Amino acid sequence: MRDQGLDRIAQGYRAFAAETVEESPAYVALAAAVADDRDVLRFLAGLPVGKRHPTLFFATVRFLGGVPADGAELHDxxxxxxxxxxSTMLARATQTNEPARCAALLPALATIGGPLALVEVGTSAGLCLYPDRYSYEFDGRPVGSRGPVHLRCATSGPVPVPAALPDVVARIGIDLDPLDVTDAGDMRWLRALVWPGPAEAARLQRLDAAAAIAAQDPxxxxxxxxLERLPDALALVPEGAVPVVLHTAVLPYLAGPHRGAFIERVRELPVRWIAQEGxxxxPGTGEPYPGGWGPYFVLSLDGRPLAHTAPHGGRVDWFSG
Ligand SMILES: C[S@@+](CC[C@H](N)C(=O)[O-])C[C@H]1O[C@@H](n2cnc3c(N)ncnc32)[C@H](O)[C@@H]1O
Known part of the structure; x- marks a missing residue:
């Protein structure tokens, strides 16, 4: 008799392989191998339901010994x-921190007058709290003087590309388990979360450069x-600064009622609110994809959708009107 639990996990790995084709051919092959490997599926079935996801599993594989050459090496x-x-999968979580998402956040930040106090929820190591320390190129148009984290972004529509970088006076992050860019183990984990593939080298370089910026001014x-720590974070906002609650790639991790309670809370607060999410x-940013992710994110300000964006921030398609 077939084990339906294993079949369900196998299905999840097959779906992951289908979604990952362009970004990571290596993970496509490994995910397909996992889906056909009853021993590895049994190992995954022994973990709590929320800990079986391919992103966490493959980051662990990479963290503990690099990307396997094939399914046979992974099996062994x-x-x-x-x-x-x-123990690594139980102790760690998917906390991919992608500073390039700041290219998508920048036009929304530019529409808010500063000085800004950024309060990022689901911040990981906080690398999206430095939009003013990175430099940008929107279709070749520069913003900020070129620095070690240089973010290129293609656009369509009337994107309000700012003339200058925002004035950020406070960087406050909340995370279930904040990562520390000065900790070698946390940095190794952040690097392990980057998928092997065509964008890998650029992403690792960006991650290291952004981590060096954050380490100088944590x-x-x-x-x-x-939700629980938001009042503590807002209490740290300096007098005279505009509080901006922001989040990117976080809401799918919250169960529906938790997500609803967070959104209701933010709407009531005297803050500006930027979301870059599936x-x-x-609410009001389109039909959700299964699992909350999808091929693009929606950038919204105070709940109003502004643009479709590439999940890692390399593209912004601003809505007309
Ligand atoms: C995929 S990462 C995104 C990190 C960062 N926002 C970025 O875009 O680079 C999601 C983060 O949300 C955090 N997270 C998930 N649920 C959370 C919760 N209930 N409260 C605080 N942080 C949470 C995770 O620990 C993780 O660091």
Whole structure:
């Protein structure tokens, strides 16, 4: 008799392989191999439901010994080193921190007058709290003097590309488990979360450069749930600064009622609110994709959709009107 639990996990890995084609041919092959490997599926089935996702599993594989050459190597490593795989997957979470998302946030930030106090929920290591320290090129049009984190962004529509960088006076982040860019283990984990593939080298270079910027002027990071810690974070906003609550690639991690409670809370607060999330995660931003992700994100300001954006920020398609 077939085990339906294993079949469900296999299905998830097949779906991941289908979604990952362009970004990571190596993970496509490994995910397909996992879907056909009953031993690896049994290992995954022994983990709590929320800990079986390919992104977490493959980051763990990479963290503990690099990207396997093929499914056979992956099989051997999981079977011989299962305890370490298990403890890493239980201790760590998907916390991919992509500073290039700031290119999508910048036009929304530019429409708010400063000085700005950024309060990022689901901040990971806080690398999206430095939009003023990176430089940009929107269709070749520069913003800021060229620096070590240089973000190129293609656009369509009437994007309000700013003439200058925003004035950020406070950087406050909340995360269930904030990562520390000065900690070698946390940096190794952040690097392991980057998928092998055509964009990998540029992403790793950007991650390291952004981490060096953050290390020189660390953000204030609060540990805990975003809804619970929001009042503590807002209490740190300096007098005279405009509080901007922002988040990117976070809402799919919250169960529906939790997400609803967070959105209701932010709407009531005297803050500006920028979200860059999968369609429909913020009400009124489209039909949600299964699982909350999708091929594009929607950038919204105070709940009003402004643009479709590439999930990693390399493209902004601003809505007319
Ligand atoms: C995919 S990462 C995105 C990180 C960052 N926003 C970015 O775009 O680069 C999602 C982050 O949300 C955090 N997170 C998930 N649920 C959370 C919650 N209930 N409260 C606070 N942080 C949460 C995770 O720990 C993780 O660091």
């Amino acid at each position: 490593r999981v079977l011989t080193d299962g305890d370490r795989f298990r 953000p204030t990071l609060l540990a805990g749930d975003l 369609a429909g995660m913020v």
